[in-house]
Amino acid sequence: MNPLAYYELQAAHSLFGKAAGALEAGEARKVRAVAERYAEIEAAVLGSAEARGVCLQPEAIDDAFEEIRARYEDPAAFDDALDDAGLRHGDLRTALGRSLLVEAVMARVGARVPPVGETEAEIFYYTHLERFRSPETRTARHILITINDTLADNRREAAERRIGEIARRLAARPARFGEQAMKHSECPTALNGGLLGDMPRGQLYPELEAVLFALREGEVSAPVESELGFHVLLCERIHAERTLPWAEVAESLRTRLTEERSRRETRLWLQGLMATATVS
Known part of the structure:
Protein backbone atom coordinates (compact mmCIF):
# COMPACT_ATOMS: atom_id res chain seq x y z
CA MET A 1 0.00 0.00 0.00
CA ASN A 2 1.17 3.52 -0.82
CA PRO A 3 1.75 4.99 2.68
CA LEU A 4 0.20 8.28 1.55
CA ALA A 5 -2.85 6.68 -0.09
CA TYR A 6 -5.23 7.19 2.81
CA TYR A 7 -4.34 10.84 3.29
CA GLU A 8 -4.54 11.43 -0.45
CA LEU A 9 -8.04 9.91 -0.43
CA GLN A 10 -9.08 12.19 2.43
CA ALA A 11 -7.41 15.32 1.08
CA ALA A 12 -8.90 14.83 -2.41
CA HIS A 13 -12.36 14.62 -0.87
CA SER A 14 -12.01 17.52 1.58
CA LEU A 15 -10.21 19.91 -0.79
CA PHE A 16 -11.87 19.15 -4.11
CA GLY A 17 -14.78 16.76 -3.47
CA LYS A 18 -13.22 14.26 -5.86
CA ALA A 19 -11.80 10.76 -5.89
CA ALA A 20 -8.01 10.72 -5.94
CA GLY A 21 -7.96 9.33 -9.48
CA ALA A 22 -10.14 12.18 -10.82
CA LEU A 23 -7.82 15.04 -9.86
CA GLU A 24 -6.30 17.48 -12.32
CA ALA A 25 -2.50 17.73 -12.29
CA GLY A 26 -2.45 20.88 -10.13
CA GLU A 27 -5.00 19.42 -7.74
CA ALA A 28 -3.01 16.21 -7.45
CA ARG A 29 0.13 18.16 -6.51
CA LYS A 30 -1.77 20.02 -3.81
CA VAL A 31 -3.27 16.79 -2.47
CA ARG A 32 0.14 15.11 -2.47
CA ALA A 33 1.68 17.96 -0.46
CA VAL A 34 -1.13 17.87 2.09
CA ALA A 35 -0.92 14.08 2.37
CA GLU A 36 2.84 14.21 2.91
CA ARG A 37 2.41 16.76 5.70
CA TYR A 38 -0.29 14.67 7.39
CA ALA A 39 1.92 11.61 7.15
CA GLU A 40 4.77 13.51 8.82
CA ILE A 41 2.46 14.59 11.63
CA GLU A 42 1.15 11.05 12.05
CA ALA A 43 4.64 9.60 12.35
CA ALA A 44 5.72 12.24 14.86
CA VAL A 45 2.60 11.98 17.01
CA LEU A 46 2.53 8.17 17.11
CA GLY A 47 6.25 8.12 17.91
CA SER A 48 5.89 10.54 20.83
CA ALA A 49 6.01 9.63 24.50
CA GLU A 50 2.40 10.81 24.82
CA ALA A 51 1.27 8.04 22.45
CA ARG A 52 2.31 5.27 24.81
CA GLY A 53 -0.66 3.37 26.14
CA VAL A 54 -3.24 5.11 23.97
CA CYS A 55 -5.81 2.70 22.57
CA LEU A 56 -9.09 2.88 20.66
CA GLN A 57 -12.60 1.74 21.42
CA PRO A 58 -13.32 -1.48 19.45
CA GLU A 59 -16.06 0.11 17.37
CA ALA A 60 -14.14 3.29 16.50
CA ILE A 61 -12.58 1.95 13.30
CA ASP A 62 -15.86 0.42 12.14
CA ASP A 63 -17.66 3.73 12.67
CA ALA A 64 -14.99 5.67 10.79
CA PHE A 65 -15.02 3.14 7.96
CA GLU A 66 -18.80 3.46 7.61
CA GLU A 67 -18.58 7.25 7.67
CA ILE A 68 -16.28 7.19 4.65
CA ARG A 69 -18.34 4.56 2.84
CA ALA A 70 -21.49 6.72 3.34
CA ARG A 71 -19.99 9.44 1.12
CA TYR A 72 -20.53 7.28 -1.93
CA GLU A 73 -23.71 6.42 -3.77
CA ASP A 74 -23.27 2.66 -3.52
CA PRO A 75 -20.66 0.02 -2.58
CA ALA A 76 -19.35 -0.12 -6.15
CA ALA A 77 -18.59 3.63 -6.15
CA PHE A 78 -16.86 3.24 -2.80
CA ASP A 79 -14.71 0.38 -4.06
CA ASP A 80 -13.86 2.33 -7.23
CA ALA A 81 -12.68 5.27 -5.10
CA LEU A 82 -10.49 2.96 -3.04
CA ASP A 83 -9.06 1.42 -6.20
CA ASP A 84 -8.26 4.90 -7.53
CA ALA A 85 -6.39 5.62 -4.32
CA GLY A 86 -4.60 2.27 -4.31
CA LEU A 87 -6.39 1.04 -1.17
CA ARG A 88 -8.18 -2.13 -0.15
CA HIS A 89 -10.69 -2.41 2.66
CA GLY A 90 -8.06 -3.77 5.01
CA ASP A 91 -5.64 -1.01 4.08
CA LEU A 92 -8.28 1.59 4.81
CA ARG A 93 -9.05 0.10 8.20
CA THR A 94 -5.37 0.07 9.11
CA ALA A 95 -4.95 3.69 8.03
CA LEU A 96 -8.09 4.71 9.90
CA GLY A 97 -6.75 3.07 13.04
CA ARG A 98 -3.56 5.12 12.83
CA SER A 99 -5.47 8.34 12.11
CA LEU A 100 -7.80 7.75 15.05
CA LEU A 101 -4.82 7.07 17.30
CA VAL A 102 -3.39 10.45 16.29
CA GLU A 103 -6.67 12.09 17.30
CA ALA A 104 -6.64 10.21 20.61
CA VAL A 105 -3.08 11.30 21.39
CA MET A 106 -3.94 14.91 20.58
CA ALA A 107 -6.98 14.66 22.84
CA ARG A 108 -4.77 13.28 25.62
CA VAL A 109 -2.39 16.22 25.25
CA GLY A 110 -5.25 18.72 25.29
CA ALA A 111 -6.73 17.12 28.40
CA ARG A 112 -3.57 17.93 30.37
CA VAL A 113 -4.62 21.54 30.82
CA PRO A 114 -6.57 22.31 33.98
CA PRO A 115 -10.16 23.46 33.46
CA VAL A 116 -10.80 27.18 33.58
CA GLY A 117 -12.10 28.10 37.02
CA GLU A 118 -15.10 30.23 37.85
CA THR A 119 -13.04 33.25 38.93
CA GLU A 120 -10.98 33.28 35.73
CA ALA A 121 -14.09 32.89 33.59
CA GLU A 122 -15.88 35.66 35.49
CA ILE A 123 -12.92 38.02 34.96
CA PHE A 124 -13.07 37.22 31.23
CA TYR A 125 -16.82 37.92 31.23
CA TYR A 126 -16.59 41.33 32.87
CA THR A 127 -13.65 42.43 30.73
CA HIS A 128 -15.38 41.37 27.50
CA LEU A 129 -18.99 42.35 28.16
CA GLU A 130 -19.43 43.44 24.54
CA ARG A 131 -19.21 39.77 23.51
CA PHE A 132 -22.22 38.89 25.62
CA ARG A 133 -24.71 41.37 24.20
CA SER A 134 -27.83 39.77 22.78
CA PRO A 135 -29.44 41.87 20.00
CA GLU A 241 -31.32 44.12 23.37
CA ARG A 242 -29.62 43.04 26.55
CA THR A 243 -26.36 41.87 28.04
CA LEU A 244 -26.58 38.20 28.96
CA PRO A 245 -26.13 37.91 32.74
CA TRP A 246 -23.15 36.08 34.21
CA ALA A 247 -25.31 33.32 35.66
CA GLU A 248 -26.74 32.56 32.22
CA VAL A 249 -23.37 32.16 30.50
CA ALA A 250 -21.11 30.93 33.31
CA GLU A 251 -21.15 27.21 32.56
CA SER A 252 -20.90 27.47 28.78
CA LEU A 253 -18.18 30.13 29.05
CA ARG A 254 -16.02 27.98 31.34
CA THR A 255 -16.42 25.09 28.90
CA ARG A 256 -15.52 27.25 25.89
CA LEU A 257 -12.49 28.81 27.55
CA THR A 258 -11.25 25.39 28.67
CA GLU A 259 -11.65 24.05 25.12
CA GLU A 260 -9.73 27.03 23.71
CA ARG A 261 -6.96 26.48 26.26
CA SER A 262 -6.86 22.79 25.33
CA ARG A 263 -6.58 23.54 21.61
CA ARG A 264 -3.80 26.04 22.28
CA GLU A 265 -1.88 23.51 24.38
CA THR A 266 -2.27 20.88 21.67
CA ARG A 267 -1.13 23.27 18.95
CA LEU A 268 1.97 24.33 20.87
CA TRP A 269 2.83 20.72 21.71
CA LEU A 270 2.51 19.71 18.05
CA GLN A 271 4.62 22.65 16.89
CA GLY A 272 7.37 21.65 19.30
CA LEU A 273 7.12 18.02 18.28
CA MET A 274 7.38 18.82 14.58
CA ALA A 275 10.29 21.23 15.16
CA THR A 276 12.16 18.48 16.98
CA ALA A 277 11.37 15.99 14.21
CA THR A 278 12.64 18.46 11.57
CA VAL A 279 15.91 19.00 13.44
CA SER A 280 16.38 15.26 13.87
Missing part, protein backbone atom coordinates in the same frame (compact mmCIF):
# COMPACT_ATOMS: atom_id res chain seq x y z
CA GLU A 136 -33.09 42.81 19.93
CA THR A 137 -35.28 40.04 18.57
CA ARG A 138 -38.97 39.83 17.80
CA THR A 139 -41.19 36.79 18.05
CA ALA A 140 -42.93 36.86 14.68
CA ARG A 141 -45.68 35.06 12.85
CA HIS A 142 -46.64 35.50 9.22
CA ILE A 143 -49.21 34.50 6.65
CA LEU A 144 -48.06 34.06 3.07
CA ILE A 145 -50.11 34.11 -0.10
CA THR A 146 -47.93 33.27 -3.10
CA ILE A 147 -48.21 34.75 -6.58
CA ASN A 148 -48.64 32.19 -9.35
CA ASP A 149 -50.24 33.18 -12.64
CA THR A 150 -51.00 29.55 -13.48
CA LEU A 151 -53.49 29.32 -10.58
CA ALA A 152 -56.63 31.43 -10.58
CA ASP A 153 -56.59 32.09 -6.82
CA ASN A 154 -52.91 33.04 -6.89
CA ARG A 155 -52.80 35.45 -9.79
CA ARG A 156 -51.49 38.79 -8.57
CA GLU A 157 -54.88 40.50 -8.31
CA ALA A 158 -56.50 37.53 -6.57
CA ALA A 159 -53.58 37.00 -4.20
CA GLU A 160 -53.54 40.69 -3.28
CA ARG A 161 -57.28 40.63 -2.64
CA ARG A 162 -57.01 37.51 -0.46
CA ILE A 163 -54.19 38.88 1.68
CA GLY A 164 -56.06 42.16 2.07
CA GLU A 165 -59.14 40.34 3.38
CA ILE A 166 -57.00 38.39 5.86
CA ALA A 167 -55.29 41.58 7.03
CA ARG A 168 -58.65 43.32 7.63
CA ARG A 169 -59.93 40.39 9.68
CA LEU A 170 -56.76 40.32 11.78
CA ALA A 171 -56.74 44.08 12.32
CA ALA A 172 -60.04 43.62 14.15
CA ARG A 173 -59.10 40.39 15.92
CA PRO A 174 -55.28 39.86 16.16
CA ALA A 175 -55.78 36.87 18.48
CA ARG A 176 -57.02 34.89 15.46
CA PHE A 177 -53.61 35.10 13.75
CA GLY A 178 -52.60 31.49 14.41
CA GLU A 179 -55.96 30.17 13.27
CA GLN A 180 -55.89 32.29 10.10
CA ALA A 181 -52.32 31.18 9.35
CA MET A 182 -53.26 27.52 9.61
CA LYS A 183 -56.28 28.09 7.38
CA HIS A 184 -54.83 30.36 4.69
CA SER A 185 -51.02 30.57 4.72
CA GLU A 186 -49.12 28.87 1.91
CA CYS A 187 -45.89 28.65 3.92
CA PRO A 188 -44.90 25.46 5.80
CA THR A 189 -45.00 27.54 9.00
CA ALA A 190 -48.78 27.42 8.68
CA LEU A 191 -48.67 24.09 10.51
CA ASN A 192 -47.40 25.99 13.55
CA GLY A 193 -49.72 28.96 13.30
CA GLY A 194 -47.33 30.88 11.05
CA LEU A 195 -44.62 31.02 13.72
CA LEU A 196 -41.26 32.24 12.41
CA GLY A 197 -39.66 32.28 15.86
CA ASP A 198 -37.45 34.90 17.51
CA MET A 199 -36.04 36.91 14.65
CA PRO A 200 -33.01 39.22 14.91
CA ARG A 201 -32.25 41.75 12.22
CA GLY A 202 -30.69 40.29 9.11
CA GLN A 203 -32.70 37.05 8.99
CA LEU A 204 -35.73 38.08 6.94
CA TYR A 205 -36.20 39.60 3.50
CA PRO A 206 -35.48 43.35 3.84
CA GLU A 207 -39.10 44.26 3.07
CA LEU A 208 -40.36 42.01 5.87
CA GLU A 209 -37.68 43.07 8.36
CA ALA A 210 -38.49 46.76 7.90
CA VAL A 211 -42.16 46.13 8.62
CA LEU A 212 -41.63 43.72 11.53
CA PHE A 213 -39.22 46.03 13.39
CA ALA A 214 -41.61 48.97 12.98
CA LEU A 215 -44.53 47.12 14.62
CA ARG A 216 -45.54 47.46 18.23
CA GLU A 217 -45.84 44.34 20.37
CA GLY A 218 -49.08 42.54 19.48
CA GLU A 219 -49.58 44.58 16.30
CA VAL A 220 -50.50 43.09 12.90
CA SER A 221 -49.07 44.62 9.73
CA ALA A 222 -50.75 45.69 6.57
CA PRO A 223 -49.98 43.46 3.57
CA VAL A 224 -46.34 43.58 2.46
CA GLU A 225 -44.83 42.04 -0.66
CA SER A 226 -41.57 40.08 -0.93
CA GLU A 227 -40.21 37.89 -3.70
CA LEU A 228 -42.18 35.01 -2.15
CA GLY A 229 -45.53 36.76 -2.44
CA PHE A 230 -47.78 38.75 -0.11
CA HIS A 231 -47.43 38.59 3.67
CA VAL A 232 -49.16 39.73 6.81
CA LEU A 233 -46.92 39.86 9.88
CA LEU A 234 -47.63 39.71 13.59
CA CYS A 235 -45.08 41.03 16.09
CA GLU A 236 -46.04 38.74 18.92
CA ARG A 237 -43.36 39.86 21.37
CA ILE A 238 -40.39 42.24 21.49
CA HIS A 239 -37.22 41.06 23.22
CA ALA A 240 -35.07 44.11 23.90
Whole structure:
Protein backbone atom coordinates (compact mmCIF):
# COMPACT_ATOMS: atom_id res chain seq x y z
CA MET A 1 0.00 0.00 0.00
CA ASN A 2 1.17 3.52 -0.82
CA PRO A 3 1.75 4.99 2.68
CA LEU A 4 0.20 8.28 1.55
CA ALA A 5 -2.85 6.68 -0.09
CA TYR A 6 -5.23 7.19 2.81
CA TYR A 7 -4.34 10.84 3.29
CA GLU A 8 -4.54 11.43 -0.45
CA LEU A 9 -8.04 9.91 -0.43
CA GLN A 10 -9.08 12.19 2.43
CA ALA A 11 -7.41 15.32 1.08
CA ALA A 12 -8.90 14.83 -2.41
CA HIS A 13 -12.36 14.62 -0.87
CA SER A 14 -12.01 17.52 1.58
CA LEU A 15 -10.21 19.91 -0.79
CA PHE A 16 -11.87 19.15 -4.11
CA GLY A 17 -14.78 16.76 -3.47
CA LYS A 18 -13.22 14.26 -5.86
CA ALA A 19 -11.80 10.76 -5.89
CA ALA A 20 -8.01 10.72 -5.94
CA GLY A 21 -7.96 9.33 -9.48
CA ALA A 22 -10.14 12.18 -10.82
CA LEU A 23 -7.82 15.04 -9.86
CA GLU A 24 -6.30 17.48 -12.32
CA ALA A 25 -2.50 17.73 -12.29
CA GLY A 26 -2.45 20.88 -10.13
CA GLU A 27 -5.00 19.42 -7.74
CA ALA A 28 -3.01 16.21 -7.45
CA ARG A 29 0.13 18.16 -6.51
CA LYS A 30 -1.77 20.02 -3.81
CA VAL A 31 -3.27 16.79 -2.47
CA ARG A 32 0.14 15.11 -2.47
CA ALA A 33 1.68 17.96 -0.46
CA VAL A 34 -1.13 17.87 2.09
CA ALA A 35 -0.92 14.08 2.37
CA GLU A 36 2.84 14.21 2.91
CA ARG A 37 2.41 16.76 5.70
CA TYR A 38 -0.29 14.67 7.39
CA ALA A 39 1.92 11.61 7.15
CA GLU A 40 4.77 13.51 8.82
CA ILE A 41 2.46 14.59 11.63
CA GLU A 42 1.15 11.05 12.05
CA ALA A 43 4.64 9.60 12.35
CA ALA A 44 5.72 12.24 14.86
CA VAL A 45 2.60 11.98 17.01
CA LEU A 46 2.53 8.17 17.11
CA GLY A 47 6.25 8.12 17.91
CA SER A 48 5.89 10.54 20.83
CA ALA A 49 6.01 9.63 24.50
CA GLU A 50 2.40 10.81 24.82
CA ALA A 51 1.27 8.04 22.45
CA ARG A 52 2.31 5.27 24.81
CA GLY A 53 -0.66 3.37 26.14
CA VAL A 54 -3.24 5.11 23.97
CA CYS A 55 -5.81 2.70 22.57
CA LEU A 56 -9.09 2.88 20.66
CA GLN A 57 -12.60 1.74 21.42
CA PRO A 58 -13.32 -1.48 19.45
CA GLU A 59 -16.06 0.11 17.37
CA ALA A 60 -14.14 3.29 16.50
CA ILE A 61 -12.58 1.95 13.30
CA ASP A 62 -15.86 0.42 12.14
CA ASP A 63 -17.66 3.73 12.67
CA ALA A 64 -14.99 5.67 10.79
CA PHE A 65 -15.02 3.14 7.96
CA GLU A 66 -18.80 3.46 7.61
CA GLU A 67 -18.58 7.25 7.67
CA ILE A 68 -16.28 7.19 4.65
CA ARG A 69 -18.34 4.56 2.84
CA ALA A 70 -21.49 6.72 3.34
CA ARG A 71 -19.99 9.44 1.12
CA TYR A 72 -20.53 7.28 -1.93
CA GLU A 73 -23.71 6.42 -3.77
CA ASP A 74 -23.27 2.66 -3.52
CA PRO A 75 -20.66 0.02 -2.58
CA ALA A 76 -19.35 -0.12 -6.15
CA ALA A 77 -18.59 3.63 -6.15
CA PHE A 78 -16.86 3.24 -2.80
CA ASP A 79 -14.71 0.38 -4.06
CA ASP A 80 -13.86 2.33 -7.23
CA ALA A 81 -12.68 5.27 -5.10
CA LEU A 82 -10.49 2.96 -3.04
CA ASP A 83 -9.06 1.42 -6.20
CA ASP A 84 -8.26 4.90 -7.53
CA ALA A 85 -6.39 5.62 -4.32
CA GLY A 86 -4.60 2.27 -4.31
CA LEU A 87 -6.39 1.04 -1.17
CA ARG A 88 -8.18 -2.13 -0.15
CA HIS A 89 -10.69 -2.41 2.66
CA GLY A 90 -8.06 -3.77 5.01
CA ASP A 91 -5.64 -1.01 4.08
CA LEU A 92 -8.28 1.59 4.81
CA ARG A 93 -9.05 0.10 8.20
CA THR A 94 -5.37 0.07 9.11
CA ALA A 95 -4.95 3.69 8.03
CA LEU A 96 -8.09 4.71 9.90
CA GLY A 97 -6.75 3.07 13.04
CA ARG A 98 -3.56 5.12 12.83
CA SER A 99 -5.47 8.34 12.11
CA LEU A 100 -7.80 7.75 15.05
CA LEU A 101 -4.82 7.07 17.30
CA VAL A 102 -3.39 10.45 16.29
CA GLU A 103 -6.67 12.09 17.30
CA ALA A 104 -6.64 10.21 20.61
CA VAL A 105 -3.08 11.30 21.39
CA MET A 106 -3.94 14.91 20.58
CA ALA A 107 -6.98 14.66 22.84
CA ARG A 108 -4.77 13.28 25.62
CA VAL A 109 -2.39 16.22 25.25
CA GLY A 110 -5.25 18.72 25.29
CA ALA A 111 -6.73 17.12 28.40
CA ARG A 112 -3.57 17.93 30.37
CA VAL A 113 -4.62 21.54 30.82
CA PRO A 114 -6.57 22.31 33.98
CA PRO A 115 -10.16 23.46 33.46
CA VAL A 116 -10.80 27.18 33.58
CA GLY A 117 -12.10 28.10 37.02
CA GLU A 118 -15.10 30.23 37.85
CA THR A 119 -13.04 33.25 38.93
CA GLU A 120 -10.98 33.28 35.73
CA ALA A 121 -14.09 32.89 33.59
CA GLU A 122 -15.88 35.66 35.49
CA ILE A 123 -12.92 38.02 34.96
CA PHE A 124 -13.07 37.22 31.23
CA TYR A 125 -16.82 37.92 31.23
CA TYR A 126 -16.59 41.33 32.87
CA THR A 127 -13.65 42.43 30.73
CA HIS A 128 -15.38 41.37 27.50
CA LEU A 129 -18.99 42.35 28.16
CA GLU A 130 -19.43 43.44 24.54
CA ARG A 131 -19.21 39.77 23.51
CA PHE A 132 -22.22 38.89 25.62
CA ARG A 133 -24.71 41.37 24.20
CA SER A 134 -27.83 39.77 22.78
CA PRO A 135 -29.44 41.87 20.00
CA GLU A 136 -33.09 42.81 19.93
CA THR A 137 -35.28 40.04 18.57
CA ARG A 138 -38.97 39.83 17.80
CA THR A 139 -41.19 36.79 18.05
CA ALA A 140 -42.93 36.86 14.68
CA ARG A 141 -45.68 35.06 12.85
CA HIS A 142 -46.64 35.50 9.22
CA ILE A 143 -49.21 34.50 6.65
CA LEU A 144 -48.06 34.06 3.07
CA ILE A 145 -50.11 34.11 -0.10
CA THR A 146 -47.93 33.27 -3.10
CA ILE A 147 -48.21 34.75 -6.58
CA ASN A 148 -48.64 32.19 -9.35
CA ASP A 149 -50.24 33.18 -12.64
CA THR A 150 -51.00 29.55 -13.48
CA LEU A 151 -53.49 29.32 -10.58
CA ALA A 152 -56.63 31.43 -10.58
CA ASP A 153 -56.59 32.09 -6.82
CA ASN A 154 -52.91 33.04 -6.89
CA ARG A 155 -52.80 35.45 -9.79
CA ARG A 156 -51.49 38.79 -8.57
CA GLU A 157 -54.88 40.50 -8.31
CA ALA A 158 -56.50 37.53 -6.57
CA ALA A 159 -53.58 37.00 -4.20
CA GLU A 160 -53.54 40.69 -3.28
CA ARG A 161 -57.28 40.63 -2.64
CA ARG A 162 -57.01 37.51 -0.46
CA ILE A 163 -54.19 38.88 1.68
CA GLY A 164 -56.06 42.16 2.07
CA GLU A 165 -59.14 40.34 3.38
CA ILE A 166 -57.00 38.39 5.86
CA ALA A 167 -55.29 41.58 7.03
CA ARG A 168 -58.65 43.32 7.63
CA ARG A 169 -59.93 40.39 9.68
CA LEU A 170 -56.76 40.32 11.78
CA ALA A 171 -56.74 44.08 12.32
CA ALA A 172 -60.04 43.62 14.15
CA ARG A 173 -59.10 40.39 15.92
CA PRO A 174 -55.28 39.86 16.16
CA ALA A 175 -55.78 36.87 18.48
CA ARG A 176 -57.02 34.89 15.46
CA PHE A 177 -53.61 35.10 13.75
CA GLY A 178 -52.60 31.49 14.41
CA GLU A 179 -55.96 30.17 13.27
CA GLN A 180 -55.89 32.29 10.10
CA ALA A 181 -52.32 31.18 9.35
CA MET A 182 -53.26 27.52 9.61
CA LYS A 183 -56.28 28.09 7.38
CA HIS A 184 -54.83 30.36 4.69
CA SER A 185 -51.02 30.57 4.72
CA GLU A 186 -49.12 28.87 1.91
CA CYS A 187 -45.89 28.65 3.92
CA PRO A 188 -44.90 25.46 5.80
CA THR A 189 -45.00 27.54 9.00
CA ALA A 190 -48.78 27.42 8.68
CA LEU A 191 -48.67 24.09 10.51
CA ASN A 192 -47.40 25.99 13.55
CA GLY A 193 -49.72 28.96 13.30
CA GLY A 194 -47.33 30.88 11.05
CA LEU A 195 -44.62 31.02 13.72
CA LEU A 196 -41.26 32.24 12.41
CA GLY A 197 -39.66 32.28 15.86
CA ASP A 198 -37.45 34.90 17.51
CA MET A 199 -36.04 36.91 14.65
CA PRO A 200 -33.01 39.22 14.91
CA ARG A 201 -32.25 41.75 12.22
CA GLY A 202 -30.69 40.29 9.11
CA GLN A 203 -32.70 37.05 8.99
CA LEU A 204 -35.73 38.08 6.94
CA TYR A 205 -36.20 39.60 3.50
CA PRO A 206 -35.48 43.35 3.84
CA GLU A 207 -39.10 44.26 3.07
CA LEU A 208 -40.36 42.01 5.87
CA GLU A 209 -37.68 43.07 8.36
CA ALA A 210 -38.49 46.76 7.90
CA VAL A 211 -42.16 46.13 8.62
CA LEU A 212 -41.63 43.72 11.53
CA PHE A 213 -39.22 46.03 13.39
CA ALA A 214 -41.61 48.97 12.98
CA LEU A 215 -44.53 47.12 14.62
CA ARG A 216 -45.54 47.46 18.23
CA GLU A 217 -45.84 44.34 20.37
CA GLY A 218 -49.08 42.54 19.48
CA GLU A 219 -49.58 44.58 16.30
CA VAL A 220 -50.50 43.09 12.90
CA SER A 221 -49.07 44.62 9.73
CA ALA A 222 -50.75 45.69 6.57
CA PRO A 223 -49.98 43.46 3.57
CA VAL A 224 -46.34 43.58 2.46
CA GLU A 225 -44.83 42.04 -0.66
CA SER A 226 -41.57 40.08 -0.93
CA GLU A 227 -40.21 37.89 -3.70
CA LEU A 228 -42.18 35.01 -2.15
CA GLY A 229 -45.53 36.76 -2.44
CA PHE A 230 -47.78 38.75 -0.11
CA HIS A 231 -47.43 38.59 3.67
CA VAL A 232 -49.16 39.73 6.81
CA LEU A 233 -46.92 39.86 9.88
CA LEU A 234 -47.63 39.71 13.59
CA CYS A 235 -45.08 41.03 16.09
CA GLU A 236 -46.04 38.74 18.92
CA ARG A 237 -43.36 39.86 21.37
CA ILE A 238 -40.39 42.24 21.49
CA HIS A 239 -37.22 41.06 23.22
CA ALA A 240 -35.07 44.11 23.90
CA GLU A 241 -31.32 44.12 23.37
CA ARG A 242 -29.62 43.04 26.55
CA THR A 243 -26.36 41.87 28.04
CA LEU A 244 -26.58 38.20 28.96
CA PRO A 245 -26.13 37.91 32.74
CA TRP A 246 -23.15 36.08 34.21
CA ALA A 247 -25.31 33.32 35.66
CA GLU A 248 -26.74 32.56 32.22
CA VAL A 249 -23.37 32.16 30.50
CA ALA A 250 -21.11 30.93 33.31
CA GLU A 251 -21.15 27.21 32.56
CA SER A 252 -20.90 27.47 28.78
CA LEU A 253 -18.18 30.13 29.05
CA ARG A 254 -16.02 27.98 31.34
CA THR A 255 -16.42 25.09 28.90
CA ARG A 256 -15.52 27.25 25.89
CA LEU A 257 -12.49 28.81 27.55
CA THR A 258 -11.25 25.39 28.67
CA GLU A 259 -11.65 24.05 25.12
CA GLU A 260 -9.73 27.03 23.71
CA ARG A 261 -6.96 26.48 26.26
CA SER A 262 -6.86 22.79 25.33
CA ARG A 263 -6.58 23.54 21.61
CA ARG A 264 -3.80 26.04 22.28
CA GLU A 265 -1.88 23.51 24.38
CA THR A 266 -2.27 20.88 21.67
CA ARG A 267 -1.13 23.27 18.95
CA LEU A 268 1.97 24.33 20.87
CA TRP A 269 2.83 20.72 21.71
CA LEU A 270 2.51 19.71 18.05
CA GLN A 271 4.62 22.65 16.89
CA GLY A 272 7.37 21.65 19.30
CA LEU A 273 7.12 18.02 18.28
CA MET A 274 7.38 18.82 14.58
CA ALA A 275 10.29 21.23 15.16
CA THR A 276 12.16 18.48 16.98
CA ALA A 277 11.37 15.99 14.21
CA THR A 278 12.64 18.46 11.57
CA VAL A 279 15.91 19.00 13.44
CA SER A 280 16.38 15.26 13.87
